[in-house]
Amino acid sequence: MNWVVLVGSVRKGSFNAALARALSDLAPEGVKIELLPSVAEMPIYDGDIEASGFPGQVSSVGERVKAADALVIVTPEYNYSVPGGLKNALDWLSRLKSQPLKGKPTLIMSASPSTMGGARSQYHLRQVLVAVDAHVMNVPEVMVAQAHTKVADGVLTDQGTRDFVGKQLAAFQSFVKKAKAGEAA
Numbered sequence: 001m002n003w004v005v006l007v008g009s010v011r012k013g014s015f016n017a018a019l020a021r022a023l024s025d026l027a028p029e030g031v032k033i034e035l036l037p038s039v040a041e042m043p044i045y046d047g048d049i050e051a052s053g054f055p056g057q058v059s060s061v062g063e064r065v066k067a068a069d070a071l072v073i074v075t076p077e078y079n080y081s082v083p084g085g086l087k088n089a090l091d092w093l094s095r096l097k098s099q100p101l102k103g104k105p106t107l108i109m110s111a112s113p114s115t116m117g118g119a120r121s122q123y124h125l126r127q128v129l130v131a132v133d134a135h136v137m138n139v140p141e142v143m144v145a146q147a148h149t150k151v152a153d154g155v156l157t158d159q160g161t162r163d164f165v166g167k168q169l170a171a172f173q174s175f176v177k178k179a180k181a182g183e184a185a
Helices: 015-026 047-052 056-067 084-095 119-131 159-184
Strands: 002-007 032-035 070-075 105-111 142-144
Touching: 002 015, 002 056, 015 032, 015 070, 015 105, 015 159, 056 084, 070 119, 070 159, 084 119, 105 119, 105 159, 142 159
Parallel strands: 002 032, 002 070, 070 105, 105 142
Antiparallel strands: none
């Protein structure tokens, strides 16, 4: 099973990027997880650009999402919502004729130095994902609160968090299998 990860943060010392990098080590047996290119590599969505042809970065990410068995989105919270770069990437992907997000089993997680762990960004992201018809797993949720105490030198070090993320990934593996079985039926 192949999953791809879209990270909503572009900050060099991002807690969310550290969480995303930990996923391969925490993944259930039989799951390969690859990080997608940074959302910063996509230009700001512009219908005029779309009309003259999709940027290569957009098409490439769209192809990888479409080919993957599942999508994981790891995002911080900016001003009670999702970062602009992540929203921009989703806007571009939603415009592709192949509709890579439609019906795609999708998992959301977040990390934040706050006590809420990015909860509000996850709720806004869920609204966006409804619009693109992604198939989002609802529970268990992972919202890593006080991430600055759980990440050191770009590595997710807190064992309790690592264990919980591993449980979420195992639940997501079952979710993806059920979604794939439903497609085959």
